[in-house]
């Protein structure tokens with residue numbers, strides 16, 4: 001069962017319960033059993049689902065339900081809270097500090113997306129001003145070094161590896177030492193995988209870990225592995241000190257529930273998810289939006305409430321219309337930038353969108369971010385109406401970008417950077433396509 005279906009199943013279970021005239025224990029149990037079934041079909045581990053069911057029963061007070069409170073909402077909220085609890089191990093992952101050398105070791109089975117993810121992780125930090133470097137300590141898979149080299153070259157990230165040396169520990173140590181000397185602040189060590197969990201893999205991981213003393217070990221897991229997620233994650237955790245998890249291939253037919261299981265097994269948070277094969281298809285992971293999506297509540301339940309709370313009534317329909325169409329043009333981006341700069345009501349709303357403002361305007365760097373937004377707007381001022389109203393980034397070919405750069409007195413590189421930002425925001429925006437608009441305060445309508 002993929003995520004969207006899971007949300008639908010849970011909503012149906014809640015709906016059936018609401019239809020009952022009297023909510024007694026049997027009706028509640030039927031509802032919870034339905035939800036349990038849906039979660040199991042989404043690959044959440046059995047024990048987790050069972051514990052969750054017990055906890056929800058403890059929390060949900062039948063007397064409250066009988067008193068006619070919004071039943072669906074109460075139970076949905078309890079399910080939501082329980083899932084968040086599983087996904088949030090209560091302690092954040094070690095956070096490397098910019099400018100101070102940290103070693104981050106990646107582990108995972110072959111094919112999980114480990115090598116791709118190492119580069120994505122390096123690239124993500126590089127864009128934020130870090131000096132990352134990649135070390136290929138995967139001597140098991142033929143071609144691993146070539147793949148890492150190719151990715152690293154594309155992203156202009158320094159790398160280290162060897163075609164001749166077969167000892168992964170030696171390569172890892174040499175690579176880490178070299179990059180420490182070169183003042184890199186994020187030294188990423190890619191280790192070997194195997195097709196299945198086996199002692200030789202774990203022994204090799206332990207040796208590399210002992211020799212390089214990583215500040216953080218990241219376990220990379222393919223989201224489509226299903227019920228095996230818990231055991232796999234636990235096996236890795238038992239061999240090395242896994243401190244964070246990255247789930248890959250969330251763009252495919254992932255069931256997603258495995259992510260919950262992996263966190264429960266490693267007691268480490270998911271920090272990123274992979275959403276495609278490309279270098280920038282990589283997102284910071286936030287527990288609450290993920291669970292909202294898992295439950296079909298829409299990523300944006302809080303966002304909708306906020307729109308109704310702060311946007312003047314007469315401006316709501318237009319904004320909601322644009323959102324539900326999911327078509328993000330450069331003109332819409334321009335208007336949203338204006339709103340963000342004014343910090344008017346709509347600006348406040350957008351600052352709640354995951355990825356919209358935390359990335360665009362990170363806390364503590366508001367001045368720089370504002371300057372960046374203004375720069376983008378100057379460049380958009382040099383665009384034609386056709387360009388502003390198109391939602392096809394391919395329209396912006398090289399000659400158009402050169403013209404815009406000339407017209408706004410900026411570099412072509414900067415125009416390209418703005419278009420990248422546009423594509424990122426368009427992706428977030430498109431997630432709202434077809435979003436149903438709930439009545440005020442009624443989250444259960446979602």
Ligand code: GDP
Nearest residue numbers: 110111112113114115116248249274275276277
């Ligand atoms: P490794 O053996 O664990 O190092 O795995 P690779 O990095 O070689 O990845 C295996 C395959 O998965 C490659 O074809 C990658 O392009 C692909 N891949 C990795 N991450 C993602 C992702 O987030 N989404 C999709 N669709 N493919 C991915």
